[in-house]
Amino acid sequence: xxxxxxxxxxxxxxxKMILDDVNxxxxxxxxxxxxxxxxxxxxxxxxxxxxNPRYKIxxxxxxxxxxxxxxMKIDERARAGIFLAMQYPVEVAGITNADFIHSAMNAxxxxxxxxxxxxxxxxxxxxxxxxxxPAYTDRGLNKDFSGGEKKRNEILQLMMLKPTLAxxxxxDSGLDIDALKVVAKGINSMRDRKFSCLMVTHYQRLLNYxxxxxxxxxxxxxxxxxxxxxxxxxxxNTGYEKLI
Amino acid sequence: MSxxxxxxxxxxxxxxxxxxxxxxxxxxDFDFHSxxxxxxxxxxxxxxxxxxxKAKGGQISRIDACTIQSHQTQEILNFIHTHKKNHxxxxxxxxxxxxxxxxxxxxxxxxxxxxxxxxxxxxLSSNYSLLLNLGTNSRITINQQVIxxxxxxxxxxxxxxxxxxxxxxxxxxxxLNHSNLNLVLFGNLDAARDCQTVWSLTPGIHGGLLGDxxxxxxxxxxxxxxxxxxxxxVSDHCGLQASVNHYAPHTKSRINMRGVLFGxxxxxxxxxxxxxxxxxxxxxxxxxxxxxxxxxTHGTVNPVLLIDENDVNAGHAASVGQYDLxxxxxxxxxxxxxxxxxxxxxxxxxxxxxxxFDKRIQKIITAAIEMGSGESFNDNL
Ligand SMILES: Nc1ncnc2c1ncn2[C@@H]1O[C@H](COP(=O)(O)OP(=O)(O)OP(=O)(O)O)[C@@H](O)[C@H]1O
Ligand SMILES: [Mg+2]
Numbered sequence: 001x002x003x004x005x006x007x008x009x010x011x012x013x014x015x016k017m018i019l020d021d022v023n024x025x026x027x028x029x030x031x032x033x034x035x036x037x038x039x040x041x042x043x044x045x046x047x048x049x050x051x052n053p054r055y056k057i058x059x060x061x062x063x064x065x066x067x068x069x070x071x072m073k074i075d076e077r078a079r080a081g082i083f084l085a086m087q088y089p090v091e092v093a094g095i096t097n098a099d100f101i102h103s104a105m106n107a108x109x110x111x112x113x114x115x116x117x118x119x120x121x122x123x124x125x126x127x128x129x130x131x132x133x134p135a136y137t138d139r140g141l142n143k144d145f146s147g148g149e150k151k152r153n154e155i156l157q158l159m160m161l162k163p164t165l166a167x168x169x170x171x172d173s174g175l176d177i178d179a180l181k182v183v184a185k186g187i188n189s190m191r192d193r194k195f196s197c198l199m200v201t202h203y204q205r206l207l208n209y210x211x212x213x214x215x216x217x218x219x220x221x222x223x224x225x226x227x228x229x230x231x232x233x234x235x236x237n238t239g240y241e242k243l244i
Numbered sequence: 245m246s247x248x249x250x251x252x253x254x255x256x257x258x259x260x261x262x263x264x265x266x267x268x269x270x271x272x273d274f275d276f277h278s279x280x281x282x283x284x285x286x287x288x289x290x291x292x293x294x295x296x297x298k299a300k301g302g303q304i305s306r307i308d309a310c311t312i313q314s315h316q317t318q319e320i321l322n323f324i325h326t327h328k329k330n331h332x333x334x335x336x337x338x339x340x341x342x343x344x345x346x347x348x349x350x351x352x353x354x355x356x357x358x359x360x361x362x363x364x365x366x367x368l369s370s371n372y373s374l375l376l377n378l379g380t381n382s383r384i385t386i387n388q389q390v391i392x393x394x395x396x397x398x399x400x401x402x403x404x405x406x407x408x409x410x411x412x413x414x415x416x417x418x419x420l421n422h423s424n425l426n427l428v429l430f431g432n433l434d435a436a437r438d439c440q441t442v443w444s445l446t447p448g449i450h451g452g453l454l455g456d457x458x459x460x461x462x463x464x465x466x467x468x469x470x471x472x473x474x475x476x477x478v479s480d481h482c483g484l485q486a487s488v489n490h491y492a493p494h495t496k497s498r499i500n501m502r503g504v505l506f507g508x509x510x511x512x513x514x515x516x517x518x519x520x521x522x523x524x525x526x527x528x529x530x531x532x533x534x535x536x537x538x539x540x541t542h543g544t545v546n547p548v549l550l551i552d553e554n555d556v557n558a559g560h561a562a563s564v565g566q567y568d569l570x571x572x573x574x575x576x577x578x579x580x581x582x583x584x585x586x587x588x589x590x591x592x593x594x595x596x597x598x599x600x601f602d603k604r605i606q607k608i609i610t611a612a613i614e615m616g617s618g619e620s621f622n623d624n625l
Contacts, residue, residue, distance in 0.1 A: 092574070
């Protein structure tokens with residue numbers, strides 16, 4: 001199970017207040033969409049949940065399954081089941097994509113390593129679903145991947161690591177329609193009572209393929225409106241200003 | 245005249261402690277405290293390479309005061325002449341000589357890499373010299389590993405190589421020691437025409453290191469590559485200068501230095517690409533980088549290009565800094581524990597130089613990094 005409860009959360013970056021009293025509730029198995037204009041704090045919220053040290057919580061709480069995660073280290077949060085697909089994934093040439101994912105899986109299973117053959121089998125299956133060239137197994141992590149390839153690689157990690165709470169920060173940006181369908185297929189394959197998800201997006205089109213249970217609109221560091229999938233469609237027609 | 249006698253002549257009196265741009269060291273640290281009269285050391289190497297070298301007319305022979313041959317004396321004297329004001333070179337050869345000479349005759353290709361191990365057991369200061377001689381059209385790979393196992397507080401290592409036309413040398417030099425030591429390291433590899441020289445150096449010395457290594461491209465069309473990989477742990481200090489001198493046209497060089505600083509270690513790297521007048525069409529590129537991982541490390545890199553010719557290509561890249569915190573964050577965000585995540589970034593950093601060494605040496609480097617990773621860090625994560 002994974003229930004995320006955010007209460008009165010305020011966050012600052014370099015002493016500048018970005019999030020101001022954010023409240024959010026994601027129940028087990030729900031997929032929520034978070035939309036809003038540039039610079040309103042969507043990535044800030046995502047990064048704060050993951051524990052990025054740049055973002056300082058000045059007030060409020062983040063609870064996962066009732067546990068306050070603010071004091072947990074980044075890697076502990078990840079092992080507890082949180083996953084953040086980043087807006088701009090970094091490149092690390094010195095570790096292969098496969099070794100990296102394998103290490104991350106092994107870190108979760110404690111002392112018992114995931115057997116190599118079993119791992120490769122799963123990896124290749126998921127790569128096939130995501131239309132990723134098998135040669136990318138042995139490339140450096142994200143090294144010289146195109147924007148779209150990096151996004152697909154984030155979803156590959158999601159499928160391999162099987163988190164209970166995933167935050168996907170603009171996973172659809174820079175994807176053509178075919179790649180978007182592939183990524184959506186990956187996300188939908190995770191849909192489960194035990195999988196909760198927060199998807200940050202600017203585009204309603206993603207929500208046609210991954211239909212959210214709840215849609216939130218964020219402006220100026222606050223969640224200003226919450227509704228069903230129809231809210232995103234209305235937004236597409238009217239724009240943010242008219243909506244509130 | 246013996247080397248020792250030559251060194252007593254007026255010409256070699258009053259040498260200086262050598263000065264290197266950007267390298268700070270305490271001269272006395274590297275002074276021998278006692279004269280050494282016997283050097284307790286032995287060497288061994290893989291039999292298949294020794295057999296191949298012998299079968300093809302080559303030689304590996306021990307040099308000592310009794311058996312030294314006149315051509316060896318001559319080579320050493322030539323080296324001394326180019327370093328005649330260098331206190332440590334004079335100090336080195338004022339001791340009883342000990343070392344090895346490897347000779348590969350012309351038109352000879354040695355297929356098997358020669359894994360040359362030198363174990364030094366001295367309790368006092370020790371010196372060791374390696375002479376390399378490659379004939380025209382010859383080729384060899386030598387992995388030289390020097391282990392200083394005794395309790396000596398000082399040691400001195402000198403490597404003198406000469407390559408005749410169109411020969412190819414791939415040399416790696418690994419130095420290891422057991423107890424804390426101050427080591428001076430000097431090396432010159434001279435290449436004639438159309439040679440290839442690749443020298444990869446990993447001085448894993450615990451304690452102090454002062455080094456000055458150079459490849460001289462004396463004949464046209466030669467290529468020299470100098471790779472250096474240094475891991476500093478605890479309070480190691482290291483000052484190392486790596487140079488390639490272009491003395492002939494159409495010569496090409498690459499210098500690639502990487503240092504990883506753990507604990508409280510200090511590393512100064514200086515790299516010099518020197519293109520003299522007349523060496524037209526030459527190309528000198530260098531890259532020196534230090535990664536400061538430990539809590540209170542200190543590192544500098546000093547890239548230098550000395551160019552006295554217009555028609556050349558030269559460039560350098562240098563950096564000193566921690567690993568990228570965004571990269572560290574990304575690894576952590578997938579659940580990889582912090583110690584492992586840091587190590588991934590360290591291996592990422594050294595990988596361009598790491599791949600120049602064979603598996604056996606990579607293992608040694610890995611062990612040094614594992615050891616350093618146990619020390620405290622400055623990333624507050
Ligand atoms: N690391 C940082 N350093 C300084 N300011 C930051 C940092 N991260 C975010 N900010 C600032 O915080 C505000 C919110 O940024 P954030 O990235 O959360 O917006 P966003 O809603 O994700 O925007 P976008 O849709 O463009 O991705 C912006 O004003 C941004 O400049
Ligand atoms: Mg954003």
